[in-house]
Amino acid sequence: MADILDWTNADLNRLDMAAYEARADEMAARLKQETGAGRLPFLTMPYEAELKAQLADLEGFLKGFDHMLLLGIGGSALGARALQKAFHPGQDQPGHTGRSLWIADNVDAYALAAYMEKLPPEKTVVVTVSKSGGTIETVGQYFIVKEWMRGTLGDDWAKHMLLVTDEKQGFLRGEADGFGIRALPVPDNLGGRYSVLSAVGLIPALFLGMDTDALMAGAREVTAALADPGLDGGKLAAQSAFRLAAWGAALMDKGFAEMIFFTYIPLWASFGDWFAQLWAESLGKEGRGSQPVPAVGVTDQHSVNQMFMDGLRNKACLFLTCPNLPAGPKFPSDLPDQFAYVRGKDFGELIQAEGLGTRMALSESGVPLVEIRLGADSPRQAGKLIGLLGAATILTGWLMGINPLDQPAVELGKRLAKARMNADGLEKEKADLNGFLTADRDLREF
Structure with a gap:
């Protein structure tokens, strides 16, 4: 089964993606320059x-x-x-x-x-x-x-x-x-x-x-076209990574300040934490960006999904699924009548039904959503996912006019920590630290 992106519920009618898609020639030229120089x-x-x-x-x-x-x-x-x-x-x-x-x-x-x-x-x-x-x-x-x-x-x-x-x-x-x-x-x-x-x-x-x-080969399926010396705007516009980047940048323009990464492949839950660093550290700069929010189905349907669907309308969603997860054991046929709807069915059907229900509910609640549907939960697909999201993040940063490859705010915290441990140099950081530690504190027991 193919790996696809389902854009049906991406709310494209509310977004001005065309302004970013029109920059495909510019982005292709930049990719050629950066890859040619060995910087990507x-x-x-x-x-x-x-x-x-x-x-x-x-x-x-x-x-x-x-x-x-x-x-x-x-x-x-x-x-x-x-x-x-x-x-x-x-x-x-x-x-x-x-x-x-x-x-x-x-x-x-x-x-x-x-x-x-x-x-x-x-x-x-x-x-x-x-x-x-x-x-x-x-x-x-x-x-x-x-x-x-x-x-x-x-x-x-x-x-x-x-x-x-x-x-x-x-x-x-x-x-x-x-x-x-x-x-x-x-x-x-x-x-x-x-x-x-x-x-x-x-x-x-x-x-x-x-x-x-297989991990590396999967990534190459996505990244090879982006690193091709013959890349031009027309070819780039056809790439899913570029379309995701245009969507991500357009979302931020419309005030969508949070990007949910909802994983309905339970064993892949930690990819949400990997994505959170990728998206936050690359795009959270100059007072801009969107906050990544990792979530895993079905678990988070019973916790943070209340906020996703009925809270502030500032959230978009990347929704990761795989229709070919293991079937698992079957439900017994002698269940009470109130659970008759699962009698004899595969346990694995439940997460597919839950994922479909959550995806529909999020869309009906006004959450722009792109489903990343994998044909298998294999290393090759993991490589493709890593390649797709990494490339989309780089292109999103460029479309925003920021550098998606550095992390200046993180470096400040590291310098202050070293100053606290009395590392050599860092005189400004030590002075700032002293001022912070000697300031009057509002301390109250609880």
Whole structure:
């Protein structure tokens, strides 16, 4: 079954998409310029052949471990978790005995202590992911886990470490060179939120036995046309990623300040968190953008869906479905009369019915909605989804006149945190921090 976008309920009659669609020639020219200059490796994937060879070489090494402890945050972790939840669900189920991926993506002393107390070091590989090699939340965990490994494994500690970082510079690159630690590069110009289909996300995927080739091939089905040197406005206008971008930009012009990502593929729920970073960090700038809101069906029909349908009319929705999910067990035939409508039916029919009902209800409540309907819940479709949403986000930013590849506000918070820890320099941040901490506070017990 094909993968399609259903625009029937996108509310196009209320939006001025034509003004953005008319800029297809401009956007095509910009894509050609940026891809030609090597600044959009998310679309061109110039590293693919080398990465496949590196992953093949790594496969034998990874077979020696039962556990992978991934140290990373934001884009260094969200994609890996989405893939884990989608394609390695057994880890969350009773009686799991296979390989396990543990993701340390926060400054959480409880969790870090538990990992070091309970994971067997001799059967654990630690993967540290930081492009810059200076992300303190990640590198800070690396310092502590490194000492744990040294204390338990002695001189063999480095054989249980794997670094994913800049190819030439940064602290972690120095660690790789100094201690002979295996390392794979994060390609230049590949920001964290766009990096899931690089070593960042594919090393954990490989460890868990996923089809990494299918993931990359799926993305290429979407991105190849956008990176084609022969791209022009007419060809770009026919691409779903561009149409989604025009829709997203036009929605914001009409005051739709929230973008719901409603997932009716339960195991794919964590793709909502991945999308939230992608959309928020790329487009939330200069007082503009729309707030991404991850939601999962059927669970959130019984919670936040009340706000979606009957709250402020400022919400649009990307609605992810797959008609070919497992049928599951059948309902018994001897159910009470009040439940007669499900007698003998497959359990899996219920989520399809719930998804249809929610989609219709949202549309009738005035929520512009585009359904992303996947033909299967496979790695290939996951790659296509990643390619589609990443490309649409980049193009939406360009149509808005902002840079979708940086994150200036996030960097300010990082500098202030370093100032609080008394890092060298950062005099302005330290002065601002002192002013904030010494100001009169309105404190009240509760």
